[in-house]
Amino acid sequence: MSEQTLLQMEGIRKSFVGVEVLHGVDLDLRAGEIHAIVGENGAGKSTLMKTLAGVHAPDEGTIRIDGQEVSFHHPAAAQAAGVGIVYQEFNLLPDRNVAENIFIGREPVRAGIVDRRKMERETAALLEEVGEASFGPRTPVRWLSVAQQQVVEIVKARSLNARILVLDEPTAALAEGEVELLFTLVRRLQELGVGVLYISHRLREVFALSDRITVIKDGGVVKTLNTAETNQRELVNLMVGRELDGYFPERGAKDDLGDVRLKVSGLSTALLRDVSFEVRAGEIVGLAGLQGSGRTEIARAVFGADPIADGTVEIDGKAKRFKHPRQAVKAGLGFITEDRKAEGLALAQSISDNMLLAVRTVMPSRKRRSTPGLMTVKELAEVTELRARGPEQEVRFLSGGNQQKVVLSKWLETQPGILIFDEPTRGIDVGAKAGIHDLIRKLAKDGVAVLMISSELPELIGMSDRILVMHEGVLAGELPGGASEPQIMELATGSAEVAA
Amino acid sequence: MSTENVAASGFGADEQDRGRRFLSALASTGTIFILLLILWVWITILNPTFAEPGPFLAYLKRSAPLVILAAGAYFVLVSGNFDLSVGSLVTVMVVVAARLIEGEPSRTWPVILLLLVIGAVVGFANGFISTILRVPSFITTLGMLLILNGAVFWWTGGAPRGALSDNFRSIGRQGIEGIPWIEQLPWSVLLMFAIGAASVLLMRADFGRQLIATGDNERAARLSGVRVDRVRILAFVLSGVLAAVAGILLGGFGGVSAQVGKGLEFDAITACVLGGVVLGGGRGSVVAAMAGALTLEALFTWLNLQGISGALEDTVQGVIIIGAVGFAAYRLRGAR
Ligand SMILES: Nc1ncnc2c1ncn2[C@@H]1O[C@H](COP(=O)(O)OP(=O)(O)OP(=O)(O)O)[C@@H](O)[C@H]1O
Ligand SMILES: [Mg+2]
Numbered sequence: 001m002s003e004q005t006l007l008q009m010e011g012i013r014k015s016f017v018g019v020e021v022l023h024g025v026d027l028d029l030r031a032g033e034i035h036a037i038v039g040e041n042g043a044g045k046s047t048l049m050k051t052l053a054g055v056h057a058p059d060e061g062t063i064r065i066d067g068q069e070v071s072f073h074h075p076a077a078a079q080a081a082g083v084g085i086v087y088q089e090f091n092l093l094p095d096r097n098v099a100e101n102i103f104i105g106r107e108p109v110r111a112g113i114v115d116r117r118k119m120e121r122e123t124a125a126l127l128e129e130v131g132e133a134s135f136g137p138r139t140p141v142r143w144l145s146v147a148q149q150q151v152v153e154i155v156k157a158r159s160l161n162a163r164i165l166v167l168d169e170p171t172a173a174l175a176e177g178e179v180e181l182l183f184t185l186v187r188r189l190q191e192l193g194v195g196v197l198y199i200s201h202r203l204r205e206v207f208a209l210s211d212r213i214t215v216i217k218d219g220g221v222v223k224t225l226n227t228a229e230t231n232q233r234e235l236v237n238l239m240v241g242r243e244l245d246g247y248f249p250e251r252g253a254k255d256d257l258g259d260v261r262l263k264v265s266g267l268s269t270a271l272l273r274d275v276s277f278e279v280r281a282g283e284i285v286g287l288a289g290l291q292g293s294g295r296t297e298i299a300r301a302v303f304g305a306d307p308i309a310d311g312t313v314e315i316d317g318k319a320k321r322f323k324h325p326r327q328a329v330k331a332g333l334g335f336i337t338e339d340r341k342a343e344g345l346a347l348a349q350s351i352s353d354n355m356l357l358a359v360r361t362v363m364p365s366r367k368r369r370s371t372p373g374l375m376t377v378k379e380l381a382e383v384t385e386l387r388a389r390g391p392e393q394e395v396r397f398l399s400g401g402n403q404q405k406v407v408l409s410k411w412l413e414t415q416p417g418i419l420i421f422d423e424p425t426r427g428i429d430v431g432a433k434a435g436i437h438d439l440i441r442k443l444a445k446d447g448v449a450v451l452m453i454s455s456e457l458p459e460l461i462g463m464s465d466r467i468l469v470m471h472e473g474v475l476a477g478e479l480p481g482g483a484s485e486p487q488i489m490e491l492a493t494g495s496a497e498v499a500a
Numbered sequence: 501m502s503t504e505n506v507a508a509s510g511f512g513a514d515e516q517d518r519g520r521r522f523l524s525a526l527a528s529t530g531t532i533f534i535l536l537l538i539l540w541v542w543i544t545i546l547n548p549t550f551a552e553p554g555p556f557l558a559y560l561k562r563s564a565p566l567v568i569l570a571a572g573a574y575f576v577l578v579s580g581n582f583d584l585s586v587g588s589l590v591t592v593m594v595v596v597a598a599r600l601i602e603g604e605p606s607r608t609w610p611v612i613l614l615l616l617v618i619g620a621v622v623g624f625a626n627g628f629i630s631t632i633l634r635v636p637s638f639i640t641t642l643g644m645l646l647i648l649n650g651a652v653f654w655w656t657g658g659a660p661r662g663a664l665s666d667n668f669r670s671i672g673r674q675g676i677e678g679i680p681w682i683e684q685l686p687w688s689v690l691l692m693f694a695i696g697a698a699s700v701l702l703m704r705a706d707f708g709r710q711l712i713a714t715g716d717n718e719r720a721a722r723l724s725g726v727r728v729d730r731v732r733i734l735a736f737v738l739s740g741v742l743a744a745v746a747g748i749l750l751g752g753f754g755g756v757s758a759q760v761g762k763g764l765e766f767d768a769i770t771a772c773v774l775g776g777v778v779l780g781g782g783r784g785s786v787v788a789a790m791a792g793a794l795t796l797e798a799l800f801t802w803l804n805l806q807g808i809s810g811a812l813e814d815t816v817q818g819v820i821i822i823g824a825v826g827f828a829a830y831r832l833r834g835a836r
Contacts, residue, residue: 305723329725343723346716348782353709360706361725381511390511410724 005067006031006195007164012051012061014044016397019389021047023219024061029164029195034186036198036206036227039216039239040429041401042387045199048216049166052197053085054078065164084157085166090149092141099123099137102156126155130188145291147178151185158189165189166197169400171205172427175291175455183209201401201429202456203232215239240431248462249441251481256282260317261449262418264302267311271297272473274311279418279449284440286464286481287453288488293470295453296338299420303335304328315418330362334411338422338453344407345395352377352391355409362414373415380409385435400427408436412443419443421452425459437463457485532775532791539798546805553682557689563797564688565590565746565753566767570775570793571699571786572742573768575735580715580781581630581637583736585644586743586768588652589622590761593747595652598756599662608668615744622648623740627733637736645765652758660756672752688749695742699786711735715781763814770817771796773824796820 007029014022022044029035037045051058054072063070065081072078078085092101099119100107108115108122123137132151135144141152150170157165167186171179186196186209200206206213207227215222215238222238236244258281267275272294279285289295300306302313304322312319315331322328325335337343345354355377359368368374375383377391384405388398395406404427411419424440425433440463444450454460460467467479469491476491544551550559569586576583593615600614601607626644630637675686702708714721714728722728750760775792777784799820800813808816 303723324725324727325723326725326727335723337720337723342717343719346713346720346782348716349709349713353713356709357713357721357726358724360709361727365706378511386511388511 004031005029006033006065007052008062008064008067009048009052010062010064012048012063013059014047014051014056015059021219022051022058025216025219025221027214027221027224029197031163031195032190032193033212034190034196034198034210036200036210036213037216038200038203038206038213038235039222040431041405041427042399043216043429044219045216046168046399049085049168049197049199052078052164053083053166079160079162082161082163083166084154084160084162084164085168086150086153086157086170087168090153092149092152094142095140097138097140098127098135098144098152101141101152102126102159122159123155126159129192130155130158130185132185145178146173147175147181150174150182154185154189158194162194164195164197166199168199169201169427170198171200171202172400178291179205201427201433203235203430206235207232217241236430239429242431244430244434248459249438251284251465252282252441252445256445258282258447261315262302262451263314263317264298265312265314267298267301267313268309269297269301269306270309272301275470275473275475276311277468277475277478279451281417281447281449282444283465284444284450284452284463286460286467287451287470288457288460288467289470289476289492291455293492294473295470296422297473298470299335299422299451299453302328303333303420305335326361329358329414332414332417334358334414334416334419336407336411336419336421336424338426340400340403340407344410345403347396348394350392351381351386351388351395351398351406354395354406355380355413358410359413375413377409380412381405383412383439384409385432401429401432404428405432405436408439416448418449418451421450421454423454424452425454425456457488460488461485532788532795535774536791536795536798539795539802543798543802543805546802550801557682557684557686559797559801560689560692560794561686562753563794564686564692565749566764566771566797567692567790567793568695568742568746568749569764569768570771570789571695572739572746573765573772574699574775574777574784574786574789575711575738576637577769577772577777577779578715578781578784578786579711579732579735580718581732581735582641582769582779583623583626583739584638584641584765585622585626585648586739586746587761587764587766588645588648589619589740589743590747590750590764591652591758592618592622592648592761593744594664594751594756594760595656595660595758597668597748597751598660598664599656601662601665601668603663603665605665605667608665612668612748615748616741619740619742619744619747620737621740623737623743624733626740627736630736631729631732656758658758660758662756664751664756668748669752672749688752691745691749695745696787696790699790703786707731707734712782715783717782766817766821767796768793770821770824773821773828776828778828779825 005028009025009027012022012025013020025048039045047056050056052063054075054077057073070081072081102123103119108118120137135148141149144152154165170182174182190196198210210227212224213227213230213235214224215235217239260278261281263278265276275298287295287298297306301308304325304327308321313321320331341347346357363371381388386405387402395403398406421440425436428436440450440452452463461482465481467481467483467488469476469479469488471492471494476494479487549555572586573583596618597611597615600611622644626637626641629635629640671687675684677684679685710721710726711731714726714731718728747761754760771793772784772789773779774795775784775788777789799816803813803816
């Protein structure tokens with residue numbers, strides 16, 4: 001690692017409508033360094049990166065690149081200065097091919113027309129540079145997996161000569177197996193002398209990848225550490241300001257299990273074949289599988305969001321076939337979707353409107369007032385450890401993790417008997433994650449039947465009473481809670497069938 | 501916000517920020533009220549009688565149909581659709597009323613009931629075609645506009661026949677008499693405030709919250725159990741019924757002609773946009789949309805006082821609608 005300082009940020013302050021969220025942050029990045037940034041939801045990590053990328057102008061403070069003071073008033077200016085940023089939501093055009101996406105807005109021109117050959121040649125060279133061979137310049141982006149799209153985003157930043165690359169929660173959208181792909185790519189860039197700022201809530205990754213770690217809390221830097229000289233425990237302590245035990249909540253006892261609440265038999269859809277399972281009151285059933293194995297499809301079919309071709313769904317012993325999610329909500333189901341921006345939230349509406357959206361569809365306000373146990377918006381915020389300014393704040397201004405807590409609140413308010421979680425802690429910080437795990441277990445103890453989809457195997461193993469594993473639209477097998485990661489991966493990749 | 505507030509979970513800084521929040525809310529949706537006030541003051545400077553009760557009430561009375569139409573347009577816009585058919589629907593109301601009433605006062609109330617039903621049915625048709633049959637509402641309601649125009653022409657043979665009764669006209673013209681200081685409180689103004697209040701309540705109720713959430717994110721709303729097609733159809737029905745009400749008022753104001761409603765759909769949409777309603781749905785308040793209508797009407801008054809001819813009004817309106825949408829887009833970009 002070279003010791004040359006590439007980027008120096010000093011005393012960065014930033015306020016939104018009079019509220020300061022960054023209180024003078026210092027950060028430096030060396031060439032060829034991977035510098036991780038960790039901190040709780042809403043600590044200001046993304047905001048700090050946006051001041052670097054020219055999305056928000058800092059109110060105070062200086063940014064120096066190669067010792068030169070810079071100030072960006074537009075993302076394009078930051079790009080030109082060598083800052084590349086990959087957001088969690090990609091900005092690629094699905095109907096264009098890889099080369100077109102990489103050169104969008106600056107296509108090489110010859111004799112007045114776009115020089116496709118040159119574009120494709122240069123794209124091929126860029127892909128080769130990072131060792132990507134699974135797709136080419138002409139592949140339409142629509143065909144690419146999330147992980148591959150991410151590679152395109154990074155290569156695009158690289159083609160703009162980015163020497164500083166910001167990755168904001170890059171693995172949140174990836175499945176377990178795809179993470180290695182990203183790591184290889186990031187390490188490759190590191191060798192090329194690129195400085196990488198890496199934001200993540202997954203400490204395992206941070207330790208595997210980074211050279212240094214900066215902990216941010218409440219808009220200020222707590223400490224910058226050398227990765228080799230610290231450990232997970234110290235880091236968590238710095239992040240949340242208290243000791244976390246790192247254990248999952250205790251599983252329920254066998255005789256705590258109640259009646260079967262959800263029973264699925266022979267479920268088939270466009271993507272699923274003959275899936276059968278049941279979930280009892282008080283039980284947490286984990287659903288494992290690779291990206292595209294049909295986990296989310298099960299949830300959507302049960303919930304009435306997608307049509308069912310064949311099979312039956314029984315709720316509390318009664319056969320149901322929901323034609324609209326509303327019927328599912330009425331029958332006591334809740335569904336925490338994996339993509340909160342596209343399917344979980346109405347972003348321009350207030351926290352309170354989002355929290356009440358589901359309950360409003362099934363219970364008139366008169367009845368709500370007389371129903372015991374319904375929480376107020378304020379109570380929901382406390383239970384989920386939400387951090388926000390007030391119930392009227394628009395959810396688009398919340399940090400990613402806090403948005404997830406709003407989605408969770410929405411379903412808690414309907415007092416469901418069956419809850420389906422699709423990636424419940426995606427983008428959630430370590431402290432709040434433990435809080436959400438406790439909450440899920442507590443819901444189960446209170447008699448809720450929980451079906452939990454997660455790509456994070458430690459979470460799935462630690463939380464589930466039983467684990468179902470999907471493989472290519474078929475239920476590949478069932479494992480007891482506490483099964484090992486290799487056991488799950490064997491079923492998920494289909495290699496167990498071969499062995500058997 | 502101080503550090504302690506951020507650190508505590510739940511809602512931080514709620515109390516201290518209330519004042520600031522009010523100010524920022526005013527800054528985002530309140531621009532229209534400031535603009536309206538400025539116009540009122542300016543008109544008063546040009547023509548001091550404007551601020552007297554009589555002329556001011558006359559201005560409100562004149563504005564009432566557009567304010568009511570703007571409320572209807574708001575419901576449709578905020579759910580993510582357009583309703584371009586309200587102008588020709590207003591014309592249908594007046595023409596049908598004249599032909600069926602033929603100056604006979606006893607027919608007034610049954611005919612009014614019929615008009616409201618026609619408004620609801622046309623709204624329902626717009627909604628059904630746009631949601632269940634998935635024809636984009638822009639096309640559906642543009643088609644409806646043409647259909648209604650053609651129907652009026654066919655039915656009247658070019659020149660409307662019949663006449664309105666006096667009691668029909670009195671709704672748009674008369675009011676409660678003998679009130680001190682203002683002398684007469686026009687029915688139309690009363691109706692305007694009643695519809696305004698009802699619209700505000702409706703938007704605060706479960707229906708309104710579901711409607712705006714649908715316009716913001718249809719998929720999330722559906723997965724939360726909102727019957728998105730149904731709330732959108734209802735928005736069209738409201739728009740149709742409010743167009744009927746506006747038509748009844750306009751029938752009283754002017755004569756019977758096949759031109760009464762011409763261009764009103766654009767006036768109503770301009771009013772909403774001026775009030776900060778974002779085309780595409782999910783953003784804006786109904787009060788601001790109605791204030792937008794009052795502003796637009798004040799602007800026309802101001803143009804008159806400046807001696808700018810009526811023909812230029814269209815041009816001005818065109819500039820406003822582009823300017824207002826551009827301003828909204830700029831503000832949203834800034835907030836990201
Ligand atoms: N455009 C904005 N307007 C108002 N407040 C904002 C805006 N953007 C961010 N904030 C606030 O700034 C704070 C920091 O948010 P930020 O997104 O930087 O957090 P984060 O550290 O990235 O969290 P997470 O881990 O959840 O992604 C939050 O309280 C958030 O509500
Ligand atoms: Mg973030």
